[in-house]
Structure formats: structure tokens, C-alpha cells
Amino acid sequence: MIIELGHFAVLLAFGLSLVQLSVPMIGASKNWSSWMQLADITAILQFVLIAFSFGTLTWAFVTSDFSVQLVAENSHSLKPMLYKVSGVWGNHEGSMLLWILILVFYGALVAVLGGNLPAPLKARVLSVQAMISAAFLGFLIFTSNPSWRLANPPLDGNDLTPLLQDPGLAFHPPFLYMGYVGLSMSFSFAVAALIEGRVDAAWARWVRPWTLLAWVTLTIGIALGSWWAYYELGWGGWWFWDPVENASFMPWLIAAALLHSAIVVEKRETLKSWTVLLAILAFSFSLIGTFIVRSGVITSVHAFANDPERGVFILGILTVAIGGALTLYAVRASKLQSNSAFSLVSRESGLVVNNLLLVVAAAVVFFGTIWPLVAEMTTGRKLSVGAPFFELAFTPFMVLLAMFLPIGAMLSWKRAQVGKTVKHLRGAMALASAVGIFIWSRETGGRMMAPVGLALAAWLVFGTLVDLGVRVRFGKIPFAQVLRRLRNLPRSDWGKSVGHIGFGLTIWGIAAVTAWEVEDIRVVNVGDSFTVAAYDFEFKSVNRIQGKNYSADLGHVTASENGKVVAQLYPEKRFYPVQRMPTTEAAIQTTLTRDLYVVLGDRQADGSWAMRTYIKPFTVWIWIGSITMALGGLLSMTDRRYRVASTARRKEPDAVPAE
Amino acid sequence: MKRLFLILMLLASPTLAVQPDEILADPVLESRARVISKELRCVVCRNENIDSSNAEVARDLRLLVRERLSAGDNDVEVVNFVVDRYGEYVLLKPRFDRSNALLWGMGPLALIIGAGVAILFIRRRPRVQVAGLSVDEQHRLDELLGK
Numbered sequence: 001m002i003i004e005l006g007h008f009a010v011l012l013a014f015g016l017s018l019v020q021l022s023v024p025m026i027g028a029s030k031n032w033s034s035w036m037q038l039a040d041i042t043a044i045l046q047f048v049l050i051a052f053s054f055g056t057l058t059w060a061f062v063t064s065d066f067s068v069q070l071v072a073e074n075s076h077s078l079k080p081m082l083y084k085v086s087g088v089w090g091n092h093e094g095s096m097l098l099w100i101l102i103l104v105f106y107g108a109l110v111a112v113l114g115g116n117l118p119a120p121l122k123a124r125v126l127s128v129q130a131m132i133s134a135a136f137l138g139f140l141i142f143t144s145n146p147s148w149r150l151a152n153p154p155l156d157g158n159d160l161t162p163l164l165q166d167p168g169l170a171f172h173p174p175f176l177y178m179g180y181v182g183l184s185m186s187f188s189f190a191v192a193a194l195i196e197g198r199v200d201a202a203w204a205r206w207v208r209p210w211t212l213l214a215w216v217t218l219t220i221g222i223a224l225g226s227w228w229a230y231y232e233l234g235w236g237g238w239w240f241w242d243p244v245e246n247a248s249f250m251p252w253l254i255a256a257a258l259l260h261s262a263i264v265v266e267k268r269e270t271l272k273s274w275t276v277l278l279a280i281l282a283f284s285f286s287l288i289g290t291f292i293v294r295s296g297v298i299t300s301v302h303a304f305a306n307d308p309e310r311g312v313f314i315l316g317i318l319t320v321a322i323g324g325a326l327t328l329y330a331v332r333a334s335k336l337q338s339n340s341a342f343s344l345v346s347r348e349s350g351l352v353v354n355n356l357l358l359v360v361a362a363a364v365v366f367f368g369t370i371w372p373l374v375a376e377m378t379t380g381r382k383l384s385v386g387a388p389f390f391e392l393a394f395t396p397f398m399v400l401l402a403m404f405l406p407i408g409a410m411l412s413w414k415r416a417q418v419g420k421t422v423k424h425l426r427g428a429m430a431l432a433s434a435v436g437i438f439i440w441s442r443e444t445g446g447r448m449m450a451p452v453g454l455a456l457a458a459w460l461v462f463g464t465l466v467d468l469g470v471r472v473r474f475g476k477i478p479f480a481q482v483l484r485r486l487r488n489l490p491r492s493d494w495g496k497s498v499g500h501i502g503f504g505l506t507i508w509g510i511a512a513v514t515a516w517e518v519e520d521i522r523v524v525n526v527g528d529s530f531t532v533a534a535y536d537f538e539f540k541s542v543n544r545i546q547g548k549n550y551s552a553d554l555g556h557v558t559a560s561e562n563g564k565v566v567a568q569l570y571p572e573k574r575f576y577p578v579q580r581m582p583t584t585e586a587a588i589q590t591t592l593t594r595d596l597y598v599v600l601g602d603r604q605a606d607g608s609w610a611m612r613t614y615i616k617p618f619t620v621w622i623w624i625g626s627i628t629m630a631l632g633g634l635l636s637m638t639d640r641r642y643r644v645a646s647t648a649r650r651k652e653p654d655a656v657p658a659e
Numbered sequence: 660m661k662r663l664f665l666i667l668m669l670l671a672s673p674t675l676a677v678q679p680d681e682i683l684a685d686p687v688l689e690s691r692a693r694v695i696s697k698e699l700r701c702v703v704c705r706n707e708n709i710d711s712s713n714a715e716v717a718r719d720l721r722l723l724v725r726e727r728l729s730a731g732d733n734d735v736e737v738v739n740f741v742v743d744r745y746g747e748y749v750l751l752k753p754r755f756d757r758s759n760a761l762l763w764g765m766g767p768l769a770l771i772i773g774a775g776v777a778i779l780f781i782r783r784r785p786r787v788q789v790a791g792l793s794v795d796e797q798h799r800l801d802e803l804l805g806k
Binding site for chain 2: 235237240241242243342343344348349352353356357359360361363364367368371375379381382383384385386387388389392393394396397521522523601610
């Protein structure tokens with residue numbers, strides 16, 4: 001019964017979204033305040049209804065109600081509670097409901113917290129939000145209903161894919177969706193601004209926190225996914241340039257560009273129409289990502305043709321949303337006059353360079369992702385575009401970005417002198433070059449990956465520290481005053497520094513592990529010892545163990561360095577009987593300087609075991625860097641100017657507050 | 660998500676990619692084999708190279724690559740040998756040829772065009788903002804100055 005109530009709530013929410021997409025929009029153009037205010041109520045109600053519906057589905061999963069088809073197909077009574085709950089979104093229908101839940105949650109947030117928004121803008125934003133929620137609620141109701149019952153409920157369920165029974169992946173989709181959907185807010189603000197024909201500093205001040213929130217959660221979601229791949233898939237790869245990964249990476253890149261260009265709008269009231277375009281593009285890529293993942297069109301044109309219903313529906317949403325927004329943009333963008341100029345050398349130009357590189361990088365990823373499809377449709381040739389292409393075609397833009405970043409970040413607004421900035425940065429340049437040269441001189445074989453990557457990482461970190469130092473006049477005034485200045489720096493300045501350092505740390509991890517990883521594949525007997533790089537490994541034992549819903553072979557390997565045991569490693573080979581699926585659980589010992597990564601392979605005919613061992617230098621910095629980037633975003637988001645509700649809409653073209 | 664999971668399942672089945680019995684005795688040949696393997700697609704997999712794939716076909720291809728290398732082929736010959744049999748679909752890095760020119764050229768081209776547009780945009784406007792008075796303001800000023 002309760003699941004039917006949940007379904008009913010979804011239908012009601014759909015009806016409300018239809019009201020919300022029309023009435024407040026009309027109210028805003030006629031300036032009828034009661035029509036506009038209706039949006040607040042409907043937005044909150046939509047959230048309450050969808051939250052209730054999501055609750056009923058979660059209840060069905062938690063209580064293992066196998067009369068619900070979705071539960072029967074994706075859950076099992078023996079599954080640990082965490083995975084019963086995460087199983088709600090571990091399938092298509094449930095994940096769409098989660099998508100919508102987050103969407104209407106954001107809508108309700110605007111309704112509740114947006115008190116300082118001008119009434120017509122707020123009404124229009126909520127109306128555009130309702131268009132999106134109506135489209136996706138329609139999608140849910142007509143193609144992906146999670147509430148179907150089974151006439152003959154099975155005794156137990158099919159279980160969730162064992163690979164997903166993992167804490168990293170349990171939280172990966174919610175974060176990813178918070179990011180995807182968070183970009184819908186920037187989109188709604190952009191469309192509302194186009195309808196109103198005005199974009200100003202106050203507008204940017206509302207858009208930037210939303211973009212930051214979306215970008216931060218997207219960063220965390222992507223990091224969780226790649227961390228999961230790293231430890232779960234069994235050979236320590238952490239990024240595969242798979243279309244599904246690219247689908248989340250493209251909005252991330254565009255959102256990164258958007259959150260930078262919004263600064264220019266906020267501080268300098270220029271790049272307005274470009275920023276609006278980025279806001280539209282960012283959410284468009286979220287939708288394209290959803291389409292790629294849901295329709296399977298990239299995997300194969302035929303898979304799409306075989307089961308076209310969902311794909312066609314999302315394609316329809318995509319066409320209307322992107323096409324509509326871009327048409328509106330084409331008609332109205334000229335209204336968005338920028339009224340301040342800047343010289344070719346200035347912070348504004350630095351941010352233009354940032355935007356250009358990020359957008360081109362996103363375009364490369366997009367082109368690479370759809371190229372097989374384009375080639376097959378236009379010429380009938382079947383070809384592949386995989387990791388080697390992206391590594392070659394994408395990386396140069398990130399290298400350029402990293403090279404420009406510390407300089408651009410230090411240029412002053414409006415008009416700057418390169419010479420002055422470079423003078424500040426000379427020390428950082430020298431240090432970074434020293435790092436590169438030192439590594440290059442110690443390398444054998446002359447590969448450039450490590451020296452270049454690590455020098456760039458050092459350049460980013462030192463350059464950012466120099467920027468901070470200059471801001472607080474480090475070395476110029478007494479240390480106590482420096483400390484006070486540091487304390488008084490606006491959070492957005494801290495956010496900028498922390499975020500940029502995070503970018504450097506991620507590059508550090510990527511370059512180091514790519515260049516210096518050591519791999520060993522061999523057959524070993526229990527009791528054997530072997531040496532990989534500076535480590536001696538001993539294969540102690542293998543035991544059969546029983547988990548809650550799986551059985552496993554548990555290996556025991558010790559690793560020693562210079563005769564001293566540094567790690568006890570327990571690699572597992574698991575077997576999940578319900579899904580009849582084996583998985584590998586790599587044993588990983590992480591330190592800040594390297595990961596030891598041991599995987600138990602197949603038992604050979606003679607009773608020995610295949611074993612893979614990796615020494616992965618500095619891998620953990622990839623994720624430390626990502627989380628640092630996310631932290632930087634959070635710091636910026638909590639800057640005083642976004643918290644204080646003093647953002648009355650006024651023109652202040654010359655106001656340049658904290659940088 | 661379901662589809663993602665299916666793909667990941669394929670990625671994660673337990674037999675491990677390169678097996679100990681496949682490895683060539685000559686470390687130089689073996690490292691060349693590994694490099695080549697990372698650029699060849701496992702044809703039944705989704706976006707996975709033969710080096711990390713667990714599929715039977717991938718193993719066959721890995722053995723084929725090593726066989727050709729042992730027979731004295733250079734890297735290009737080995738790749739061509741595989742492409743002749745399996746088509747260009749096996750190449751994870753599409754060739755630099757005319758039909759893929761757009762794919763390879765897109766990034767640099769977009770950067771150049773984008774940079775050009777950006778420079779035009781920045782230079783088009785006056786370097787330094789002159790905050791001119793509007794007609795009304797000028798009028799008011801004139802009034803105040805008693806003109």
C-alpha cells in the first residue's frame with residue numbers, strides 16, 4: 001500500500017510542477033505578486049511529496065518488500081543494511097527518483113532561502129526549475145516507474161551487483177547527482193536572466209554559490225568513483241576515459257569555467273553573455289551525460305535502437321532544454337551589455353584564458369566521446385576512441401592551464417603588468433624548475449612525464465603560496481601583522497588558494513603514479529618470497545572464509561622494506577552466490593609516498609596462485625588533491641558576501657571588494 | 660546507472676588481465692608488448708584495452724601480439740597485422756588520417772579560434788574605461804554650474 005502512496009505523491013508532484021512552470025512565469029511578466037508567490041508553495045510541496053515518495057521506496061528496500069518489482073530485481077534479504085539503502089539508487093528507476101529528489105530539494109531551497117531575490121527573478125527561476133522537474137517527472141512516470149508490483153512476489157531478491165556493495169560506490173551517485181542537478185540552478189538563473197534581459201553583479205552573486213556547490217559535489221562524486229575503481233577493479237587504474245566517466249567530467253570542466261567567469265561578472269560586470277552561455281552549457285552537458293548513461297547510445301547505436309523509449313524521451317528533454325535555452329540566448333544575449341573594459345593583460349584576461357582552456361578541453365572530451373557515433377553514422381566506419389587518444393589530445397590543455405594559472409591568478413584587475421607579477425613569481429619558477437631538473441637528472445630512459453608533471457605541480461603549489469604571501473605582505477611587515485592579515489583574508493581568497501593547490505596536488509599524484517609505477521605479475525606458492533622494487537613480499541597463506549553474503553579466498557602477504565615488515569596485506573577473491581559473480585578485493589596499504597597494491601589471482605592447476613603486485617608512488621595525492629579542490633570550493637561558497645543577505649540589487653560598477 | 664554497473668562488471672571479473680604464463684622471457688620484448696597492448700581494444704569489451712581485459716579474445720590478441728614480436732616484427736608491423744584482421748575498430752587511438760582530421764584537429768583549432776575571438780573581444784572596446792556622463796547627467800551638471 002505504502003509504495004502506491006509513493007506513486008501517488010509522484011503524480012501529485014508532477015501536477016504541481018505543471019502549475020509551477022506556468023503560473024509564476026505569467027505572474028512575473030504581469031507583475032502579479034500572488035501568482036509569483038505561488039511558486040514558493042509549490043516548490044516546497046514538490047519537495048515534500050518527492051521526499052515522501054523516495055521514503056516509501058527506501059522503506060520497501062529496507063524491509064525487503066519483494067512484491068515491488070524493483071526491490072525484487074535489485075535487493076536481497078541478506079544484504080547488509082547500508083547496501084539495502086544504497087540499492088535504492090543502484091538501479092535506473094531509483095536513481096532517476098534520486099535525481100528528481102535533489103532537483104526539487106534545490107527548488108525548495110530557493111523558495112525558502114531566496115528571500116532577498118527580487119520577486120520576478122525568483123518566480124522565473126522557480127518556473128524554469130519546474131520545467132525541468134516536470135520533464136523528468138514525466139520521464140519517471142511514463143518510462144521508469146519505480147512502483148510496479150509483481151503479481152507473484154519471489155521469496156528472495158536478485159541482489160545488487162556485488163561490485164556496488166561498497167561504501168565508495170554507495171555514495172558516488174548521490175554526490176554526482178547533487179553536482180549534475182546543482183547545475184540546473186545556474187541554468188535556471190541564466191534562463192531567467194535572459195527573459196529579464198539583465199545580468200549584474202547581484203545576479204552573479206546568486207549564481208556563483210550554486211555553481212560552486214554543484215562543482216564541489218561533482219568533484220567529490222568523481223573522486224569517489226575513481227577511488228572506487230582504483231581499489232575495486234583490481235589493477236589500480238583510476239580513470240579510464242569511459243563515455244560514462246566523460247559524461248561526468250564534461251560538466252565538471254564547464255562548471256569550473258563557469259565558477260571562474262561568474263567572478264568576472266560579479267567583480268567587473270563584464271563577460272556577462274559568455275557567463276550566461278556557460279551556465280546553459282554546463283547544465284546541457286549534465287543532460288547530455290544523463291542521456292549518454294541512460295540511453296546507451298555511445299556504447300552502440302544498435303543498443304539504442306533496440307530499446308529506444310527511454311533514450312528518445314531524454315533526447316526530447318535534451319533537445320527542448322538545450323535548443324530552447326540556446327535559442328533564447330541567441331535572441332536575448334545582445335541585451336546583456338557589459339559596461340566595463342579591461343586590458344589584454346589583466347585578471348579578466350587571465351580568467352578568459354582559464355575559460356578558453358577549460359572549454360576547449362571539455363570540447364575535446366565531448367568530440368572524442370561522440371566521434372565513434374559520428375563516424376559510424378556519417379561514413380559507416382566502426383572505430384574506437386579510447387584512453388590513448390584522450391591522454392594525447394586532452395593533456396596539453398591541462399598543461400597550458402597549469403602553466404598560466406599562477407600568473408593569471410596574480411594579475412590585478414582591469415590592467416596589469418606581467419613584469420611585476422613575474423617578478424613575484426620568480427622564486428616559485430626557479431623552485432619548480434629545480435624540481436623538474438632534479439627529477440629529470442635522476443630518471444633513466446629520459447621520459448618527460450615525471451619531470452614535466454611534477455614541475456608543473458610544484459609551480460602551482462609554490463605559485464599559489466607566493467600569491468598568498470604577497471596578499472598578506474609576507475616578509476614586508478611584522479609577522480604578527482601577517483598572521484592578522486591571513487586571518488582577515490576573505491574566505492573566497494582562501495578558497496581560491498586551497499582550490500589551486502588542490503589542482504597542483506592532483507597533478508602531482510597523476511604524474512608520479514603514471515611515470516613511476518612498478519608492476520609485477522607472477523605465479524607463487526604459499527611460502528614463496530619475491531622482490532618488487534625496494535620491497536620484499538612473502539606469500540604466507542590462503543584461507544577460505546565466509547562473509548555475510550559471499551565466500552572468499554583470503555590471502556595473506558607481508559611486505560618488508562630493508563628487512564623490516566611494513567605491511568600485512570590481505571587480498572581477497574570473493575564469490576557472491578546470488579549473482580553468481582566473483583570479485584577481487586585488492587589489498588592496499590597506503591602511505592603518503594606510495595601505495596602497496598596486491599591482488600590475488602587465479603589458482604593454477606598445480607596449486608600455486610597468480611599474483612599481481614604494484615608499487616604506486618604518491619597515488620593517494622590524486623584524491624587528496626581532489627578533496628582539497630572541493631574544500632577550496634566550499635571555502636569560497638561560505639564567503640561572507642554569499643552569506644550576508646545584503647545583496648540588494650544595485651549597480652556598483654566600480655566596487656572592487658575582496659579579490 | 661545500471662548500464663554503468665554492467666560495464667564495470669565486465670571490467671572487474673576476477674581473472675586478471677595479463678597472465679603469468681603469457682609473459683615473454685625477454686623483458687624488452689615484453690615491455691613493448693605491454694605498450695602495444697594498451698592501445699589495442701578488446702573487441703568484445705566496452706572501452707577496454709587487451710592489456711587489462713579478462714576476455715578470452717583479449718588473451719588471444721595478447722598472445723598474438725607477443726607472437727608477432729617474437730617473430731621479429733616492429734611495433735608498427737604488429738599493430739598493422741592486428742588491424743588487418745580485426746579492422747580499425749581495435750585501435751583505441753584513431754589514426755592520424757584525413758577522415759579523423761577533425762577529431763585530432765578539433766582541440767588546437769578550437770583553441771586558436773577561441774583565442775582569436777577573445778583577443779578581438781578584449782581589444783574592440785576602449786582600453787581604459789571613460790565613464791562618460793549621460794545626457795541627463797550632463798544636463799544636471801550644466802544646471803549646477805549655472806550655465
